Amino acid sequence: MLITGGLFVADFAVGELLVPFGLSALGVLGDLMLLEVGILAVLGGLVEFSRSKGVYEFRRLALRSKEEFSTVKHLEASRMAMALFSAALTLFFILIVLALAR
Numbered sequence: 001m002l003i004t005g006g007l008f009v010a011d012f013a014v015g016e017l018l019v020p021f022g023l024s025a026l027g028v029l030g031d032l033m034l035l036e037v038g039i040l041a042v043l044g045g046l047v048e049f050s051r052s053k054g055v056y057e058f059r060r061l062a063l064r065s066k067e068e069f070s071t072v073k074h075l076e077a078s079r080m081a082m083a084l085f086s087a088a089l090t091l092f093f094i095l096i097v098l099a100l101a102r
Contacts, residue, residue, distance in 0.1 A: 003087040007036055008094065030098060037092045044084035051077035 011032040015025035049055060051074045059065035 001087075001090070003040075003083065004090040004094075007087070007091060008033070011036070026098065026102065030095060033091050033095045033098075037088045037095065040084045040088035040091070044081040044088065047077050047084065048081035 011029050012025075014032060015023075015028035018028050019025050051070075053069050053074075056065075056067065056069040059067065
């Protein structure tokens with residue numbers, strides 16, 4: 001929720017700063033939120049994928065890596081990915097509410 005709140009406040013501030021230039025504050029807010037939803041979702045997927053069993057096997061076979069699969073590292077990555085996905089989902093929900101309120 002901290003990620004979501006910080007991004008929302010920053011987006012709102014940027015939207016308000018661009019009003020004197022003839023841009024709609026809600027339009028800028030919506031565009032920035034949509035961009036951030038996509039970025040957060042992709043980052044969450046990359047974090048989760050980077051510590052998966054398949055990636056460790058690929059590194060072992062193709063790159064001759066000696067690193068072994070760690071369930072602890074996989075759990076940490078899953079928690080981080082869940083935080084990123086949750087932030088993306090919350091921002092998307094707020095975006096839907098803003099679109100319906102227009």
